[in-house]
Amino acid sequence: MTARYLQEEHDIFREAFRKFLQKEAYPHYEQWEKDRLIPRSFWEKMGKNGFLCPGVDEAYGGLNADFAYSVVILEELERVGSSLVGIGLHNDIVIPYIEEYGTEKQKKRWLPKCISGEVITAIAMTEPGAGSDLAGIRTTAQKDGDHYILNGEKTFITNGIHADLVVVVCKTDTKAIPAHKGISLVVVERDTPGFKRGKKLDKVGLHSQDTAELIFEDAKVPVDNLLGEEGKGFYYLMQQLQQERLVVAIAAVIAAEEMLKQTVEYVKNRQAFGRKISDFQSVQFRLAEMATEVEIGRTFLDDLIDQHIQKKNVVKKVSMAKYWTTEMARKVATQCMQLHGGYGYMEEYEIARRYRDIPVASIYAGTNEIMKTIIVKEMGL
Structure with a gap:
């Protein structure tokens, strides 16, 4: 189905991008995972070939x-591996x-x-003491002449090590009531005095994707780096999160498709008790169940992408998709590893990496519990 x-x-664009990835990503991905970092040279090659920020x-x-080009890029990057999520x-x-x-x-x-590809970006929302509760952030930006003085700490920041440009969610008015009305977005550049990286975080999965702590100690940022208006940051975030959660759902469905495809191939070739594993009815039923759920996820996702491209308000459906597809992909990962038997636990098989990589999708971009609260609110409950 198209x-x-x-x-x-x-x-045509997909075919060109696949050829690029076959040369520049697939052969190197395993090494990137070992190195725990995707080199900046890959970003530069992406940029040189027109695969960054197509919109x-x-x-x-x-x-x-149009956004469909972004969808193609997101899908093909996920087929290589989930650690390319930073792009x-x-x-x-x-x-x-x-x-x-x-x-x-x-x-x-x-x-x-x-x-x-010369400049890599990040967005810094999460703090050690504030994740889903954005109104509870403590990073402040106090105006001092023609500069803001930033103080605070961010964590779990995707692209945190490589980032040259960071959109920082901070409070420019600590006395605002309600608190979210004091939130603004300030762009911090790599060489900003008082801005430094904390440690590169050692994660269960997504090994080559750089995730880091960011620290601001009297960081001096020009007021010209304010994004939009002061006090409007929370509203900007709410407007843009629809697409962020759609991006996560796209990756989840592709990951599930890839895991299922690899597992079907494996059970067709692996033998036990004198016959192929795929000949056992219990295995066939499990694969049929997974294939059905993956197809349902894909159908829902494609319709959602179509509505998003038409600029329709799909906040409720996006929340549903982000929650359901990430849970589905996590179940598929568990089942597929099980069907690989002992080999599924070996690093030489991709399913082991996929099994590690997928769980965090139900946490970032708003936990799945937050997705359910949004759905409930949109239902008028």
């Missing part, structure tokens, strides 16, 4: 492409904040290098 939002030009306007060096975050989560709320001067200054 999704409604995909046209011939998207298929950005041509005036800044982009392709002014999707750069393309489809961080850059839209600059596009939507940045001044003309900010766009001209930052976007061309984000497209070329």
Whole structure:
């Protein structure tokens, strides 16, 4: 089944991107996982070949492409491995904040290098004491002349080590009531005095994706780096989170498809008790159940992407998709590892890596518990 939002030009683009990844990503991915880092050279190659920020306007060096091109990139990166999630975050989560709320001067200054791969971005929301409760963040930005003085600490920041440009969620008004009205977005650049990286975090999965702590100690940021208006940060976040959660759902469905495909291939070739594992009815039924759930997830996701491209409000459905697809992918990972038997626990089989990588999808971009509270609210309960 071909999704409604995909046209011939998207298929041509996918084929070109796949060829690029076959040369520049697949042969090196295992080494990146060992190195615990994706090299900046790969980002630069992505940029050189036009695979970064395709939706950005041509005036800044982009392709002014529709979101379907981003979907193609997200899908093909996930097929390589989940640790490439940082590129999707750069393309489809961080850059839209600059596009939507940045001044003309900010766009001209930052976007061309984000497209070329010279500049890598991150968004810093989570803190050691505040995750889903964004109103509870403690990082502050106090105005001092023509600068903000930032103080605080962020953690679990995707692209945290490589990031040259960080959209920091902070409080410019600590006395605002309610608290979320004091939140603003301030862009911090790599060489900002008082800004430093904490440790690179050692994760259960996503080994080559750099995740880090970011520390701001009297970091001096020009007021010109304010994104949008003061006090509007929380509202900007709420407007953009729909796409962020859609990005997570896309990755979850692709991961599930890949795990199922690999497992079907494995059981067709592996023998036990004198016959192929795929000949056992219990195995067939488990595969049939997984295939059905994966297909349901894909059908729902494609419809959702189509509605998102049409700029419809799909907050409730996106929350449903993010929650359901990530839970589904996690179940598929467990079942697929089990069907691989002892080999599923060996690093030489990709299912072991997928099994490690998928659980965090139900945590980031808003935990699945938060997704359920949004669904409940949208239902009027």
